[in-house]
Each structure stands twice: as structure tokens, then as C-alpha cells.
Amino acid sequence: MKKILLLLTLVFAASVSAQTDYEKGMTKAFELWKNQKNTEAIQLFERIATAEKDNWLPPFYAATVQIISAFREKDETVLTAKLNKAKEYLDTANAISKNNPEIMITYALLNTAYIAFDGQKYGMTLSGKNVAIYNKALAIAPNNPRVVLSKAEWDMGGAKFFGQPIEPFCKDVKKAIELFKEEKQTTKFYPYNGLERAEKILENCETKSSQN
Amino acid sequence: MKQLLFCLFTISQLSIMAQTTISGKVTDDKGIPISGANVYLDGTYDGTATTENGEFLFTTKERGQQTLIVSFISYETFSKTTFVENFKNINIKLRDDVNTLDAVIVNAGSFKAGENEKVTALKPLDIVTTAGAMGDFIGALQTLPGTSNVAEDGRLFVRGGDAEETQIFVDGMRVFTPYSPTANNIPTRGRLSPFLFKGITFSTGGYSAEYGQALSSVLLLSSIDNPEEDKTNIALMTVGLGIGNTQKWKKNSLSVNASYINLQPYQELFPDNNIWHKSIQSLGGEIVYRHKVNTDGLLKLYGAFSTVNFDVTQEDINTPEGFRFGLRNRNLYFNASYKDYLPNNWSVQTGVSFANDYSDIVIRTDNVKDTENSAHLKLKFSKYFNSRFKLNFGSEYFITNFNEDYSASENKDYNFTFNNNILASFVETNIFFSKKLAANIGLRTEYSNLLKEFSVSPRASIAYKSGNNSQISLAYGTFYQNPKNEYLKFNTDFSAENTSHLIANYQYVKNKQIFRAEAYYKDYNDLVKYNTEQPLPTTIFSNNGSGFAKGIDFFWRDNKAFKNIEYWVSYSYLDTKRDYKNYPIKATPSFASQHNTSVVIKHWIDKLKSQIGLSYNYASGRNYTDPNKSGFLNSKAKNYNALNANWAYLISQQKIIYFSVSNVLGTQNVNGYQFRNQPNTNGVFESRTIKPAADRFFFVGFFWTISDNKKDNQLDNL
Numbered sequence: 011m012k013k014i015l016l017l018l019t020l021v022f023a024a025s026v027s028a029q030t031d032y033e034k035g036m037t038k039a040f041e042l043w044k045n046q047k048n049t050e051a052i053q054l055f056e057r058i059a060t061a062e063k064d065n066w067l068p069p070f071y072a073a074t075v076q077i078i079s080a081f082r083e084k085d086e087t088v089l090t091a092k093l094n095k096a097k098e099y100l101d102t103a104n105a106i107s108k109n110n111p112e113i114m115i116t117y118a119l120l121n122t123a124y125i126a127f128d129g130q131k132y133g134m135t136l137s138g139k140n141v142a143i144y145n146k147a148l149a150i151a152p153n154n155p156r157v158v159l160s161k162a163e164w165d166m167g168g169a170k171f172f173g174q175p176i177e178p179f180c181k182d183v184k185k186a187i188e189l190f191k192e193e194k195q196t197t198k199f200y201p202y203n204g205l206e207r208a209e210k211i212l213e214n215c216e217t218k219s220s221q222n
Numbered sequence: 223m224k225q226l227l228f229c230l231f232t233i234s235q236l237s238i239m240a241q242t243t244i245s246g247k248v249t250d251d252k253g254i255p256i257s258g259a260n261v262y263l264d265g266t267y268d269g270t271a272t273t274e275n276g277e278f279l280f281t282t283k284e285r286g287q288q289t290l291i292v293s294f295i296s297y298e299t300f301s302k303t304t305f306v307e308n309f310k311n312i313n314i315k316l317r318d319d320v321n322t323l324d325a326v327i328v329n330a331g332s333f334k335a336g337e338n339e340k341v342t343a344l345k346p347l348d349i350v351t352t353a354g355a356m357g358d359f360i361g362a363l364q365t366l367p368g369t370s371n372v373a374e375d376g377r378l379f380v381r382g383g384d385a386e387e388t389q390i391f392v393d394g395m396r397v398f399t400p401y402s403p404t405a406n407n408i409p410t411r412g413r414l415s416p417f418l419f420k421g422i423t424f425s426t427g428g429y430s431a432e433y434g435q436a437l438s439s440v441l442l443l444s445s446i447d448n449p450e451e452d453k454t455n456i457a458l459m460t461v462g463l464g465i466g467n468t469q470k471w472k473k474n475s476l477s478v479n480a481s482y483i484n485l486q487p488y489q490e491l492f493p494d495n496n497i498w499h500k501s502i503q504s505l506g507g508e509i510v511y512r513h514k515v516n517t518d519g520l521l522k523l524y525g526a527f528s529t530v531n532f533d534v535t536q537e538d539i540n541t542p543e544g545f546r547f548g549l550r551n552r553n554l555y556f557n558a559s560y561k562d563y564l565p566n567n568w569s570v571q572t573g574v575s576f577a578n579d580y581s582d583i584v585i586r587t588d589n590v591k592d593t594e595n596s597a598h599l600k601l602k603f604s605k606y607f608n609s610r611f612k613l614n615f616g617s618e619y620f621i622t623n624f625n626e627d628y629s630a631s632e633n634k635d636y637n638f639t640f641n642n643n644i645l646a647s648f649v650e651t652n653i654f655f656s657k658k659l660a661a662n663i664g665l666r667t668e669y670s671n672l673l674k675e676f677s678v679s680p681r682a683s684i685a686y687k688s689g690n691n692s693q694i695s696l697a698y699g700t701f702y703q704n705p706k707n708e709y710l711k712f713n714t715d716f717s718a719e720n721t722s723h724l725i726a727n728y729q730y731v732k733n734k735q736i737f738r739a740e741a742y743y744k745d746y747n748d749l750v751k752y753n754t755e756q757p758l759p760t761t762i763f764s765n766n767g768s769g770f771a772k773g774i775d776f777f778w779r780d781n782k783a784f785k786n787i788e789y790w791v792s793y794s795y796l797d798t799k800r801d802y803k804n805y806p807i808k809a810t811p812s813f814a815s816q817h818n819t820s821v822v823i824k825h826w827i828d829k830l831k832s833q834i835g836l837s838y839n840y841a842s843g844r845n846y847t848d849p850n851k852s853g854f855l856n857s858k859a860k861n862y863n864a865l866n867a868n869w870a871y872l873i874s875q876q877k878i879i880y881f882s883v884s885n886v887l888g889t890q891n892v893n894g895y896q897f898r899n900q901p902n903t904n905g906v907f908e909s910r911t912i913k914p915a916a917d918r919f920f921f922v923g924f925f926w927t928i929s930d931n932k933k934d935n936q937l938d939n940l
Contacts, residue, residue, distance in 0.1 A: 031267050035267055049258055049271075050271060053258075053260040053271055056260055056262075056293065057260065057262045057267065057269045058267065060262065060264050060265055060266075060291070061265055061266050061267050063265070084733070085733065086323055086733065086734075087322060087323040087324045090322070090323050091295050091296040091319075091322050091323070092295065094321070094322075095295050128734070128781075130345050130781070130788065131342060131345050134345075135420065138449075138450035138451065139450055141450065141451060142450045142451055145451075168875070169875075173828065173829075173831050174874070174875065
């Protein structure tokens, strides 16, 4: 009995320490990201990705950080280099987890980075692609708050560009907030974030509506 | 029990003690340290980033064979597999990734449009929103340097070459009759509708060995692989109607377009200087079907049908009642292409295109019926060895069967027919020596069944990055083209006409600004000559013609300096002379103008939800022969000037009103002069000025798109 217990303990300890590597790594990477050390964060996510070949989260985050950092980019050479790298990470994540709405909307975010840089050059083809992505993601996961929110943000961006009211999309943001609050957070490191952003957007929506 | 514990303890101790240190230095290929590169053992948590000196140091418990990976943005990822103990003080050189935007581009002679291109002279939207282009993609290309403005013709005249020296290809397959037929002095339009294409490469010389039978230029169009969504387009225009629908399901998509153009109402409102018995009417339809065979394989079928009808009497100085010209044309074009990836980095592209063109022409009292059946078959393989070395090779076969039935008024009937078949093979390599130096080297061979002649054309171009934002390129090639149908129908004892191109290009690209300058020299040989005013069955032909064209083209595009404004400026200088056709001496042909300038400006106004566009074209006067003076092509017509404007107003995201006026100022342009065949009693040849049919052209259209994507509109179709 003792032997079994000991054995069990050892096995458990071993598995705990293996998981710790992942948790330690991810925690550290998030910390780097939070402290604006984007390159280091991306590199750590990349390293974790090669160690955790069946987990879509590390390459997903490597891509996400890369894309977000590309939004401020003014040099097209650097922009495309970053976004090409981000696409590689996303492709890796996508190969592990197919038809994952979180990955799909990140592809759309990647396209948006190009469109934000030069709408004339990239808008014509990529905006059509984004609409297709959002529609597909919404069909797969109609109650995913991030899908609902990012589609609403996209629609608002379009309305603003054409000088049309954004109010019709405020109800989508409200719906996203409800979904965020209902969401059960069960998987560690899953990208549950977005509630704060949604609330900020809604605030903006409401002030605009009350002005009118 | 204790023994077991001890054992386990020892093993764990051992594994701690068995840590291996991995160290080394990462540099670029010039030995300059790279800091911040990601260095790690594949499949482990062990790794680090390089220091400012490019050095790295970390420990690992892993043993045996391991793979060390070094990755850094805009460099090729390095990997090496060996025993872990060997990763000590190793020097790693990262190679530049040649797929980045700042890598050199082999581009002498060509302009590209499309979002996937590294340097885009034209953006996809420009093709259709350029003022004066009237939705014709050929019109937008005429604002690029190297083209000559020939207002009465409308086709592409490139660098001293005439319009038939340019060939157009869709997905690698030739388009045999790309332009709608038209009457004299009325510019033609391209038959292909611009919104079917996602990318355009316009090469004004020195192009790839993959393309032949074009002495001056090739225009390569790639059609959309996969439409994004279902949609319906409706267009109501002052000149006609258009409707289009795209459906998408699973691995297939189908697009159908139909258009009906009738210029009668417009011509009644704004009469021009022709007498129209039947106004230009055209009916056209297009179908595109795309099928994804597997993850990479894509089959595309494209079919287009169009008819054009008109009957007109035009002023003619030698015929007081005017010159009557009537035409009924029917054109069918079909294009199928398939591309797929094969194992081991091979890929295959194959296709077939077929065109049937039938024209029934009435010239005064004579009747001409022309039938042309043409086909193009092609098979091409590509091998991707690595990002620095690619090989393409393939073969193609062109078939043309031409038949003309000519019934003259005196009840005399003639028939002219020929088959012009050509077999061609090509091979080409794309080599990157480094991020700064690259070359394309190719060879093309052709055998013409009709001429019983074999030709070999070498092609080479090389590009060197001379600074952070600048590069220089050189290109050389020889090009062959069989004589035109209008000669071949009377005589087939010819050699192919040929030319060589030598091109030097300088390009500077920085943050949404492009400057390029390109100088060229073209040497024409074996051009067709004949001894009559027009080619006739009795004409004596030869290949004794020759000529040259040289010049320099400048292009400047700026999307940055002014907010919400994009503009570009083109200037071309051309010096050309040839002795061909029935020229008695070497002379500058009447289609060539020495100076050509275009300025295009687009301004987006948020408040008005409008895009306003202006374009200005200038071409210096072109030659004509004045029989009252001695010599040939001895006079110059006046310069050509036109200012065009357009205004696209977004009523809502999916409804657009579009206004366009060509030649706003109504400048009186001259297309040339016509002289009497006989002098008058004073011995003077009287003349008349050939003016454009109308000075201005107005266009108003309403475009409505119905789709799930509320942002989609037809701004890109205008």
C-alpha cells in the first residue's frame, strides 16, 4: 500500500512539475507582455509552442502579440515582416485547432492591421475576407462574446468610414457584454479577455447616442 | 524500498548534474551580431534570446540528439540537429529572408497592380477609379509611362510599338481578341470587365520567357480565385444596363454578368460629327465558375460572349456623301485553367483558351466576312527548391485559323485563308544571390508551322539593391512575332518580325512614395514591307523593314504628402523611327508622340462621402504626311490635351452615384488630317481635320450592390 502511495505521489509530482513548466512559461510570457516587452513575450510564446506541439494557445498568443504590436507600425517593410511572422504562428495554431472561432477572429484582426495601414491598397480584397470570416465564426459560435464583439467593432469601423451612425451596433456590444458575464472560465490561459474593452466601447456608444 | 528511493534519488541527481551548457553567437551573413534572436532547443522549454553582442548561453537537461533553432524576424530560421554536447561556442549565421518587402525585386520593364505586390504602381481601385478611364482598365494603364496616347484608337501603344505588338493574357492564357471592334476614329474599349481581376502586371519590355508572340509588351491579368460572398450588382447608366450575380457554395462559386449598352439615347441628346444609321449597341455576358478540387487545386472556367452592331457614315474628303461603314461582330471566348501543388515542392499550371470571332463588315458596297478561330494550350511546371532558387518550364501551342470571304460590288468573290500554328517551349530560373542581388534567366524557343521557321529568344534580367530604398535593374531579351493577319491572308512567305530590348531601371521606394526612371533601346528587324497603299492579293511583300525605338520613362507616385490625396505623374520621352509597311524611308510613325505626360489626382472627402478624381493627359503632336510638301510623314499635328474629371458619391454604403466627364474643358483636339487624292485646279491637295467624334463625353451611373456585407459596393467597378 505504502509502495503504491509512494509511486502515486512520485507520478503526481512528476506530472505536476511537467505542467509547471507550461504554467511557469505562460505566466512569465503574460508578464512580459503586460510590461510591454513584446518581442520577449512573442519569443517565449514561440518557445512554449515548440514544446507544446498539441496546444494551440502558445502560437495563438505569439500571433496576437505580434499583430497588436504591428498596429502602431509606420514602415510597410516592418509591418509585412511582422504580420507574415504572425500568420505563421496563426497557421500553426490553426493546424492544431481547426475551425476555432478565437483563431478565426485573430486572422480577421491580422487583415485589419493591413487595412488600417493602407485601406486603398488592402481594403478592397481583405475587407471582403473579414466579413466572410466573421460570418463563419458567428455561425460556429453565436454565443462567443469575442466573436460578437469583434464583429460589432468591425461593423462600426465600416459605418464610421462611410459616415453612418454606429448606434445600430451598440446592441451587439451590449449582447457581447452579457455573454462575457455569463461565460464560464474553465481553461487556464484561454483568451477570456475583452469585457473591459466591450464596456469602453459601449460607453462611447451611449455618449454618442445621448448627444443626438 | 530504501534501495528504490535511493535509486530514484540518484537518477534525479544525475539528471540535474547532467545539465549541458549551450552557447554561441548569432550574426548576419556579414558577421554583424544579431541581438534579440530567439535561440532554443526544439520541443523543450530551454532557450533564450541573444544579447547585444549576439551571444547566447543557456543550459538544458536534454541529452542525445537535439535540434537547435534560431529564429528572428526577417531572417530565415536556422536549425541544426546534432548531439547536445556539440552546441558549444557555435557560430551561427542567419541568412536574410528574401521574401521581405525590402528585398530586391527583379522588375525592369514591369508595373504591377495588386495587394500582394511588393511595389504597386497602381492599386486595385485605381484600375477603375481613374478619371477618363471610364471603367476601362486599358484606360487606366494609359496613365503609366511608356504608353503613347493615340486618342482615336484606344488600344495600348507601348514604347514605339504599334498596338498589335502587345498581347493580353488571363491566368497565363492568351486573349486573342481583347478589344471590341469599332469604326475609324472612335476609340475601342477592352472586352474584359475589370472587376474579374485581382492583379495586373503590365510589362513594357524585357518580360519573362514564359510569354511570346509580342514584340513590345504583355499585359498579364490574374482572375479572382475565390469570391468572398454572394452578391448581386445592378448598374443603371446613361449608356445602358448591367447586372451581375455571384453565388458561393462549399467548394464552388459561380459569377454571372450581363450588360447591354446602347448609345442611341446619348447620341440623340449630344449629337457627334458622325451620321449614325444604327448606334453602337452591344450585348455581352460572362460566366466564371471556380471549383476547389482539393486544398490547393483550383479549376477556373471563364466564358464570355459579346455582340457589337453599328452602322455609320463618316465624313470623307474624297467622297462627298461620306464613307459608310457597318459592322456586326460576334465574339466567343473561353478560358479554362487549373493549378495545383504537387509533392516535393513542385507545382503545375495548365490551361486552354479558345476564341471564335466573326465579323460581318460592310465597307461602302463591299462585304467582308472574317472568321477567326484561335486556341492556346499550355502546360507549365514549377519547382521551388528553396526561397532563393526556383525553376519554371513548360510548353504551349497556339492555333489560329483565319478565313475571309470578300464580295466586291462587281459580283467578284474572293476567299483568303491560312492556319498559323506555333509550338513554343520555355525555361526560366529565378535566383536570389542575396537579399540585394537577384536575377531571372530564361530561354524561349518557338517553331512556326506556317513560316517553317525556328527561333530562339534568350531573356535575362538582373536587379541590385543599391541603397536602403533604391535599386537598379537591367534587362535584355529578344522577341519574335509572326506577321499580322492582314498580311498573312495574302502571303505566307515571311520570317517572324523580331526585336531586342535593352532596359536600365532605377527605382526609389520609401513609405508610400515611388520614383522610377527607366531608359530603353529597342532594335526592330525583319519588319514586313509591301509595295501598295493597302495590302492586296497582288501586293509584293518582304521582310526587309527595320527600325528602332529609344527613350526614357519617369514615374512618381505619392500617397503620403497630402492627407486623403493620392496622385501620380508619368512622363515618357520617345525617339523612334522605322522603315516598314509601305514607307519609302525611315520615319517616325503616325502613332508615336515624342512627349507623353499624365497626371492623376484622387481626393477623398469625408464630409461629402465622395471621391473626386482628376486626370490630365498631354501628348505632343504626331506625324502625318502633307502631300503639299515634299517628303514622307513630314508634318506634325497639334499637341493633344485633355482634362478629365469624375465624382463618385456614396449615397449609402451600397448605393453609389457616379459622374464622369472626359475633356472637361472641351479642348479642340486633332486626331490627324485627311487629304484629297487629287490636287485641285491650283495644284493644292485640299485637306480636312480629323477631330474626335465628340469633344466631351458625359457619363452618369447609379450602382447598387446587394449583399450580406453591407460595406461592399461597386466603387471598384467604376
